[in-house]
Amino acid sequence: MYELIQAAGRSHYFQCPAKIGLVRLEGADVCLIDAGSDKDAGRKVRQQLDANGWRLAAIYATHSHADHIGGAKYLQSQTGCPVYAPGIERDFTCHTVLEPAGLYGGYPFRELRHKFLMAQPCEARLLTPQDLPAGMEAIPLPGHSFDMTGYRTADGVVYLADCLSSAETLAKYKIGYLWDVAAYLDTLERVKTMDAALFVPSHAPAAEDIAPLARSNIDAVYAVADAIEALCAEPMAFDGLLRALFIRYALTMTFEQHALVGSTVRSYLAWMKDTGRLTAFFEDNTLLWRRA
Numbered sequence: 001m002y003e004l005i006q007a008a009g010r011s012h013y014f015q016c017p018a019k020i021g022l023v024r025l026e027g028a029d030v031c032l033i034d035a036g037s038d039k040d041a042g043r044k045v046r047q048q049l050d051a052n053g054w055r056l057a058a059i060y061a062t063h064s065h066a067d068h069i070g071g072a073k074y075l076q077s078q079t080g081c082p083v084y085a086p087g088i089e090r091d092f093t094c095h096t097v098l099e100p101a102g103l104y105g106g107y108p109f110r111e112l113r114h115k116f117l118m119a120q121p122c123e124a125r126l127l128t129p130q131d132l133p134a135g136m137e138a139i140p141l142p143g144h145s146f147d148m149t150g151y152r153t154a155d156g157v158v159y160l161a162d163c164l165s166s167a168e169t170l171a172k173y174k175i176g177y178l179w180d181v182a183a184y185l186d187t188l189e190r191v192k193t194m195d196a197a198l199f200v201p202s203h204a205p206a207a208e209d210i211a212p213l214a215r216s217n218i219d220a221v222y223a224v225a226d227a228i229e230a231l232c233a234e235p236m237a238f239d240g241l242l243r244a245l246f247i248r249y250a251l252t253m254t255f256e257q258h259a260l261v262g263s264t265v266r267s268y269l270a271w272m273k274d275t276g277r278l279t280a281f282f283e284d285n286t287l288l289w290r291r292a
Contacts, residue, residue: 002044005206007197007198008156009155010023010154010155011153011157013200014045014048016036016041018068018162018202018203019200020071021034024054028053028055029055029057030049030054031057031133032058033151034061035068035071035072037071038071038074038115038120039073039074041070042070042072042074042075043074045075046074046075046078046079056081058131059075059083059084061085061124062141062151062159063089063144063145063147064096066096066099066115066118068161068162069083069085069093069096073119073120073122084126084127084131085126085127086126086147086149089148090127093122093124094123096120097113097118099117099118099119100118100259104259104263132151134154135154136151136154138150141161141163142183143178143184143186144176144177146180148161156198157196157198157200158194158199158200160199160202161202162201163217164201164204164213164217165204165217166201166213173251175245175249175251175261175265177261177264179263180271181225181270181271185221191214192210192211193211196210228241228245228269228272231244231248238265238266242258273289278291278292
């Protein structure tokens, strides 16, 4: 765990639960793409930096989810490096209570305010093209998160953040977290046609050909939508629909899964209503969803 693997040229990644990119710059300077889940992850990264005599020049966040920015506060406090985050992800990085609040839909209770959903906040700057090292390009990848961004290096390595789940994850969890289903599908269609020396998704194996996995993720989205549509053959309230999906996919309800999957199902409902697959109406002061 946390083995540093060379992707191509000066582009590397740490093999860890949410892969962390490392790009060697001029001299002893390096930058990171994401920062791991917590202080322990940051400490393991710093040990590798020190062992190689490298200076951390910057951290570039792909998005603000806790498993990607949780180590940033520690690394920033130890090295003084700037942290850059794209769009609204910058605000969530600075004010991390926004993640569990957004998932829950209100002030999150104690069981949702922990490091897996609420990272330690850090001082982050809004990412602009001028902030990137020479030869590095930011690639918008919205859908999984608001303004999620990937990065292409001068070596042709593309760090894809969380826009793809591995085949094993798709089989185990069935419903991956999404913020905007339409944007996510658009992102995957673009990713499917990309070329790179190597693709490095955060939660799937690195690969030279990413199209098959992109297609599998697209298929998984439509499978969930089909399941929701089938369950809404008769009017369904949200809680009943969520319970039915957990039963259908043999998922275990916990506070975290209720927040993550519940938020995702709401995003599916919004997308399916906007595209005409579902209708919504009120009956006895209850919002009901029904197949169109």
